[in-house]
Structure formats: structure tokens, C-alpha cells
Amino acid sequence: MKEKARAARQEQRIIGLVPTMGAMHAGHMALMEHARRECSTVYASIFLNPKQFAANEDLSRYPRPLKEDVEKLTAAKVDGLFLPSAEEIYPLGFSTYVAVEGLSDKLEGKSRPGHFRGVSTVVMKLFQIVQPHYAYFGRKDAQQVRIVQQMARDLNLDTEIVVCPIVREPDGLAMSSRNTYLNGEERKAATVLHRALQAAESEIGAGVRDSLQLQNAMRKVLQAEPRARVDYAEIVDVETFDPVARVSRPAYALLAVFIGKTRLIDNMLIEPAGDELLVEI
Numbered sequence: 001m002k003e004k005a006r007a008a009r010q011e012q013r014i015i016g017l018v019p020t021m022g023a024m025h026a027g028h029m030a031l032m033e034h035a036r037r038e039c040s041t042v043y044a045s046i047f048l049n050p051k052q053f054a055a056n057e058d059l060s061r062y063p064r065p066l067k068e069d070v071e072k073l074t075a076a077k078v079d080g081l082f083l084p085s086a087e088e089i090y091p092l093g094f095s096t097y098v099a100v101e102g103l104s105d106k107l108e109g110k111s112r113p114g115h116f117r118g119v120s121t122v123v124m125k126l127f128q129i130v131q132p133h134y135a136y137f138g139r140k141d142a143q144q145v146r147i148v149q150q151m152a153r154d155l156n157l158d159t160e161i162v163v164c165p166i167v168r169e170p171d172g173l174a175m176s177s178r179n180t181y182l183n184g185e186e187r188k189a190a191t192v193l194h195r196a197l198q199a200a201e202s203e204i205g206a207g208v209r210d211s212l213q214l215q216n217a218m219r220k221v222l223q224a225e226p227r228a229r230v231d232y233a234e235i236v237d238v239e240t241f242d243p244v245a246r247v248s249r250p251a252y253a254l255l256a257v258f259i260g261k262t263r264l265i266d267n268m269l270i271e272p273a274g275d276e277l278l279v280e281i
């Protein structure tokens, strides 16, 4: 992979990298398309990173439809797929980690200890191997993107981080490889995350700026769904990911909700625009 990427760079190509864990859906493919428009060489990676899964999490049953993934990447005219084994990425004796302090301990990091240390370490390694000019990430994982941006800034990386919007199913459910875990009833119930965000959006439209009120609007919708169990439902600053009392600067409404045994996340971006707030779900 290093040799290929180096050769492409020597040919003055603009290299884009789309890191994934595979089980490609339209959200992944939107990242590939975005990269295809901006870069002359696009690489995707598929790596189920053991270091970002806790022992009790779903690494062993995560979907691995490699043949379908390759077909999708070929159809999207991606130039190469980097598909390393866990042993290649973490050979015996591996002992160096990247830790983005502070940001990694909140919200997702609090619910999933060690998760972001695994993410920042593997993203750093992928960047070192490919040395892409651009790397593409989805806003679906808002805290992950923020952490990768912080790492790129703090460690003077030459890779520019590009953030792409959330791709949703027609009924509003954010696309996710984990949606395949849901049975029929759970799949219907899973729209509650999007409906909760819409409830907050409509409060904002009615002039509400108070975070507690926005949070309550989300929780009311979530609590009405018997299959849903809320992990967190917060309004946070887009830079620090600390809770805000009022929305006066850009903020995220962030949700993590169990539907049955499946943990789903979703979010909405709230941005002041003059006297109004612009909302992007």
C-alpha cells in the first residue's frame, strides 16, 4: 500500500482516502463519491479495528460482506482497496498509541472506554501508510471526526479532513452497518432517533434556545418508544463537546440509544444564522 501510494504521489496525483470498517452502505458510498470528485486517486480501506472494540462489543459478529463491498467499490470507480489483517496493523510487540486527550473521554468515549484511542491510533497509521492529501469522514460519527481533526492539527499532519453529511434511509434512520442487527420491529422502532432530532428541530423553529428544553423534547419522543433505551441525549458545543446551557454558537444534538441490544447513534448540527438557527439533521 505504501509503495502504491508513493508511486501515485510521484505522478502528482491528488490522493483521497476513505477509511471504513466495511459492510458498505449508501453513507460509505457518498464518501467515495465525494472523494472521486475531488481526487485523482481514491483509496478505500476496510479494517475492523480490534483496538476500538471493547471485549463485550460486537467485533466478532460485525458484518463482513467482502465480495459485495468490492463490487460496490469497483462500481464507484475507487482506485484501490487497502484490506490489511489485524496482524499487519498490530504485529506482535506493537506498543505505540495516539491519545487525543479530553475529547476522547466524553460521550461516546465515556460509554465506550478506549474506543477513541483505538480510532485515533488506527487513523494515524492509515494516514502514515497512505499519506493522503484528503481523508473523508461522515458527520454521522461527529465526535470521531472532531477527534481526528484535533489529531491532524496537534500532530501537524498533511492530510486535510473532509466531513460529509449524514446519509439516511427514506424513513430517516441514519445508514449504519449495525442496522443489519435490527429485527423487523426494532427496525421500525429505530426511526425514533431521527424523530427525536426532528422534535428538537421543531422546538428550535419555534424559537427555543434553552438546551434543557431541547433535550426534554428529544427525551419525550425517545421515552415513548418502548424498545428504546437512552444512553445519552445531549446538546453540546461543536468544538469542546461539553454540554451547553443555551444554543448561541454552533452545537450538536447528540443521541446514543439502544434499540433492543443494538446501540445506535445519530446527531443534528445546529448553527446560528443571523437571528435564526439553521438545523442540519
Ligand code: AMP
Pocket: 019, 020, 021, 022, 027, 028, 030, 031, 136, 137, 138, 139, 140, 141, 164, 165, 166, 167, 168, 174, 175, 176, 177
Ligand atoms: P464505519 O464503516 O462505520 O467505520 O464508517 C466509515 C465512515 O463512513 C465513517 O467516516 C463514518 O462516519 C461514515 N458513515 C457511516 N455511516 C454514515 C452515514 N449514514 N452517512 C454518512 N457517513 C457515514
